[in-house]
Amino acid sequence: MTKKLKVATIGGGSSYTPELIEGFIKRYDEFPLTELWLVDIEAGKEKLEIVGNLAKRMIKKAGLDIRVELSLDREEALKEADFVTTQFRVGLLEARKKDERIPLKYDVIGQETNGPGGLFKGLRTIPVILDITRDMERLCPDAWLINFTNPAGMVTEAVLRYSNIEKVVGLCNVPIGIEMGVSKLLDVDHSRIRIDFAGLNHMVYGLNVFLDGENVTEHVVEKLTDPKQTSFVKNIEGIGYDPSFIRALGVLTCPYHNYYYKHRDMLEKQQKEADEQGTRAEVVSKLEKELFELYKDDTLDIKPPQLEERGGAYYSDAAVRLITSIYNDKRDIQPVNTRNNGAIASIPDDSAVEISSVITKDGPKPIAIGDLPVAVRGLVQQIKSFERLSAEAAVTGDVDLAVLALSINPLTPSDTVAREIVDEMMEAHKDHLPQFFNK
Amino acid sequence: MTKKLKVATIGGGSSYTPELIEGFIKRYDEFPLTELWLVDIEAGKEKLEIVGNLAKRMIKKAGLDIRVELSLDREEALKEADFVTTQFRVGLLEARKKDERIPLKYDVIGQETNGPGGLFKGLRTIPVILDITRDMERLCPDAWLINFTNPAGMVTEAVLRYSNIEKVVGLCNVPIGIEMGVSKLLDVDHSRIRIDFAGLNHMVYGLNVFLDGENVTEHVVEKLTDPKQTSFVKNIEGIGYDPSFIRALGVLTCPYHNYYYKHRDMLEKQQKEADEQGTRAEVVSKLEKELFELYKDDTLDIKPPQLEERGGAYYSDAAVRLITSIYNDKRDIQPVNTRNNGAIASIPDDSAVEISSVITKDGPKPIAIGDLPVAVRGLVQQIKSFERLSAEAAVTGDVDLAVLALSINPLTPSDTVAREIVDEMMEAHKDHLPQFFNK
Amino acid sequence: MTKKLKVATIGGGSSYTPELIEGFIKRYDEFPLTELWLVDIEAGKEKLEIVGNLAKRMIKKAGLDIRVELSLDREEALKEADFVTTQFRVGLLEARKKDERIPLKYDVIGQETNGPGGLFKGLRTIPVILDITRDMERLCPDAWLINFTNPAGMVTEAVLRYSNIEKVVGLCNVPIGIEMGVSKLLDVDHSRIRIDFAGLNHMVYGLNVFLDGENVTEHVVEKLTDPKQTSFVKNIEGIGYDPSFIRALGVLTCPYHNYYYKHRDMLEKQQKEADEQGTRAEVVSKLEKELFELYKDDTLDIKPPQLEERGGAYYSDAAVRLITSIYNDKRDIQPVNTRNNGAIASIPDDSAVEISSVITKDGPKPIAIGDLPVAVRGLVQQIKSFERLSAEAAVTGDVDLAVLALSINPLTPSDTVAREIVDEMMEAHKDHLPQFFNK
Amino acid sequence: MTKKLKVATIGGGSSYTPELIEGFIKRYDEFPLTELWLVDIEAGKEKLEIVGNLAKRMIKKAGLDIRVELSLDREEALKEADFVTTQFRVGLLEARKKDERIPLKYDVIGQETNGPGGLFKGLRTIPVILDITRDMERLCPDAWLINFTNPAGMVTEAVLRYSNIEKVVGLCNVPIGIEMGVSKLLDVDHSRIRIDFAGLNHMVYGLNVFLDGENVTEHVVEKLTDPKQTSFVKNIEGIGYDPSFIRALGVLTCPYHNYYYKHRDMLEKQQKEADEQGTRAEVVSKLEKELFELYKDDTLDIKPPQLEERGGAYYSDAAVRLITSIYNDKRDIQPVNTRNNGAIASIPDDSAVEISSVITKDGPKPIAIGDLPVAVRGLVQQIKSFERLSAEAAVTGDVDLAVLALSINPLTPSDTVAREIVDEMMEAHKDHLPQFFNK
């Protein structure tokens, strides 16, 4: 008789789900999943059906004995789960559009994980995540929460500070994307590359790059100063850093660093794109519709290649890799969002950081790096402060804190603009911010 | 017979000198100065004569037996000095004009202690200061270096890290200005107010305000949310922070915080002023000329009231207060730039911070504050990183480091703009940057 | 009309009280006390009467208008007090005798503030102190708790960790005793000496000695290597450290350090004294009887000189000095037990340390020292661990923790001896350890 | 053609060498050694011949193509080495006998890695190790130094602080011994156990025990409270800790902790053994003679089973495991002595700690643990202080520092006894302490 092994995926109706399914199929040998519960809310029922049926066909084709349940009942889904993954989006793409459009009106970056968009996505998401953790305490106290939901750093911080569960890991595909980019840059297989990552979610740095164990950081950095070399991670078109900057920085940045180190250019680019082709949410919205049309085809029984264009490459794959390592106590090194525990000196022990960690059955164990390079310590600290204040605002419903959080964000031009944006976005997202309105 | 007590003032020809003289006269009972050496460079000889003669008249009028020496020979002046004060300006106001004008061309704040201006003033000043410390080692190894020269935080950092002298204090009139502003706000005498200051030079926060020893911080913060209340420190016209921001921040800011928390407004303001009335250096240049005209009048034997408009109120007075407390081992509390020594947790022990310290004969002893509030920790860390990289660039003459320092500064819109500004300013200040050009 | 200024002294029947009274009389100009409540328990009623009447005669003689109340009702005494001082002894000298005698049976130091005696005095005292803090929350929430009761470090740690009041200072006469000793050693007036103290209660080090503000530490250390020089603080007869040890240590020790750095000698000395003249409690017991005989004399209206032999010189005086500085926001430097707040790097921020602090109306503000010298950092950390575990045992009534606390104490020869001593002392002090017995 | 892979073993004539050889044979597939240089000094020539010939026979029997060189020329041996292992003993067993016998005369523990013996072994060994590192800089700058030589913690500290090489790892068999002990206790295969180790060499704690990845620490701790359970690591006969102590401590100790937590018993035991059967060095001396008799037998071509009684089980095996993981960038977790780098909060970043680390080609990367439990933090800090002062004394030849180091060691009864022991041992080891005598 097989031992039950249950995963519950909150936001199961997401267009990403086929990638997750593919991940489970690929790693079935190591992770013998018996039950997969895809949970969604009433409003997402139709999508859940479509993607859920595709999931069933994929598993059937793979010839695996995994029970797939589609459910609107979160409690039932969580019951005795071994792993809970979250990939939901409070307010759906409609909310994301607002996160992207409204700030642009104030000449401020509109992005769903940084600046005003990140703040408001956090304010909407954190109460829901904390609700889930309360359910988990009751229904599956030993389960691991694997959080994909953005802003993943802020959400992990909130779970660490304001929930009673300790088994939480935040996950992002940015580090694996950087590894892939470096592999390509050096024209070697991905498996030969290891990078010491440290920082925060969407603000992670590659401190050292190893090729077959040899430190080749300087060589990689030098290659990045080549003007023909553009940003090497998909989804964010390369803009190219100044060679002096790259050389003196001496570590790898992530694509989201563009918002900070190329603030002015990114703002112009966003404004142009918003005018010409729509914001990212608007583009994705269209892509998603097409994807769901594809998914409906009941002869389709694999992950359709078009999904890759949706972004989020490696995301779900990374998730299953993480889950597998926890399940098997693999002790391999993966970059995850976890409790700092002293690994980065200038960040509090009890804050979330994104850092290369040994993945054990007892969770990720971050590898101590001493401290971040002087040049990046300040920005990281600043975003951590932003995350902490945002999480506190999300939990308390204190609008002053929301204004403060946004005012200290480096993408914000002033406290008064912060105030105006908060006011407009608070109103726009009213339905998903009960903590601020129903006091 | 009187015991010799000698002060050497580097940059003695400064228009501020009469205030310093007034300070020495006022505190003569406690600080029985016997020799004051005003030193300047050849190019400043004329001003030195003018201001030096005024100094002599002021002292004569006060009936004090203080020998005033005007000298172009720094070594002679430093010999056996007990205190060395620095108030020189490498490149004079001409250089400052460039620090203010050039960045504005790139839509970047032009200011002599922050952003590009701060960086280049540091690059010009630090080698000279380190040269002075080398002279001091030889000529007056027991003397205290009291540094007024801006950017005072960066300069103090550089002396702590790159010189062999330990007796250095950086000084700024901003904290005393805040105290004065709070006294006025509460309509009480200055002596009844004490503020716990912590942060960096031109980035200092008032963490707690005490009136007759009672903590009245909340009350003061509340008063600051009053829209009729404007910035309460002279020289920087009030713009008024958003009440939510003030309340949630919960601590006092300094005027220079406007550059960060009101970045967009300050840039517009600077651009407008530069167009309409000239930059600050240009205004000051005119003021200085008028002042020196006044100083020439050999019937003048007091500090002329017009000096106050020059800015720098309390500056020299603060300096003499500090010197007097060191000399007399007074153990009173003053806010100064000194070695952190663990007083602020998230700043390295060996970095300079601006912090309320007990002033003893053995120097300032910072009072431990634990850590800065979460909301301000990041910005402070970021400016500290900027200061450290700038100081390192000043010492090594490494242009990559200069580009990096400017790129990570929160006032800079991108690494490429940083690069362009560095290139233009490097060329503009070429004569005062031998470490970059004569390698 | 005079403003009410009320002090409540818990354990008012102590033989020390006349010194406290003398302190209040001396500093009446600065601290215009209007009401002094001497509180004690039923068992101490007689002593309270005797010492209370002496107190009244002393105040009368001084011609001051201070109302002295003798009371067995702690609540009434605490009501609206401005300062609460504690000098009680749970179990009286009888308990102290056990603290001193029982360990000696196991060839272990018997002393009321260190080792087994310190542990058990803590276990008896902490619940009572926490009870008082709960009363204070209700009855005088703005009052300062000035704790003399030993073990003062452990008690302060317990109040900081386990009570809701923040206004607590622990006080000891050891630092002032060291200052007096150094003054004598240098043959100068006490007022000319300042010492940077840092460490823990009864484990405090003098890191730097200043004479008229000049650092004379090396000179003082050199003098201490003189074999003719013995320990310079009263009550603990000098044994003389090895000159190499003194020189390499480079800082001043306190008399209680003998228990650690001269462990074997101190144990032999204690055993000899216990046999020949009785333990300290037994000697003091006799002294106290004589003192109370003196106190009964109703012509006596000053502090009798014989009190000085009782030990505790400067104790109450130090207390009134501290109270006066808080009351007047004096901002002078005094060594006290207070929240570390980052002042000593290797001790947690929220732990109690004994450290030179600026005394303000808002309480003591410790001066940052960076970290303790390498040579003393370990012992201090070890005693802090002992204090923390002991306090936790006192609060939880967990005997395992008491065994652990004693086992890790450097005066304990083994865990099994710790166990035996805990068992015997637990039984001996049963009546005063309800948390362990009435579970 | 095979790639050269060269190991140099300083102290190659050690009786342990056959175990090292066995290790290289076992792991030849992963670590294709081509040259093994066994180096020793003139005085050890005979032993080197004997053990070296056995080594050659062992390798011949294994049918491997490894060139074994016996050499008295350290420089030649180090030239282009890939790994350097050290297992020498300055002064041979004669010196160890003194380390064990002399302290006992003062009723002080005589042991070669703790207390006076540890100090003097450090004073003799550190200059030699630093000499080796200087040779390495010149002759094999890319090689890793794998140090077995005791006191391994102090030696690693000294290399980190006083040499120019960074590639150093200290190694001890204690952690692996604990793992073996726990496996036996739980009656499971060693491979199923993982323990989070943290602390210092010979003062390491097992913070968490995992069986198949599940945290079973509480269960293991509970088993250890069983009075029938004795110390589970070979070589140190079990004495049995008090159950309360074990339970409240909550982590695993190492055998050497007996010297601290059972100080009195261990001293008595040592004194009894010294009288009855000789000190450990004296016993080992006899064992070694027998071993070398065995080794001489030129029909012997395997590691003789009698070697296991010599102690040091797993030692060389652990070394080859470590070397193999570095060579292959294995990224498995092993407990080693390495730079702390923030992994343990209360120990400086640049100090050596013994801690579970990921072993990469770039060296060990310690896993962050936050901080040690309160109960053990103090003792660890104290031994770290002892190690640092001892290392400084070894480098400077400052006898005051040696006295201080020994005085603060918890095994020392007083500074004056420390002084006497230092004087006697300094004289006894004179020939191996040139830094103290030839100044």
Ligand SMILES: [Mn+2]
């Ligand atoms: Mn992401």
Ligand SMILES: [Mn+2]
């Ligand atoms: Mn200033």
Ligand SMILES: [Mn+2]
């Ligand atoms: Mn005391």
Ligand SMILES: [Mn+2]
């Ligand atoms: Mn070992």
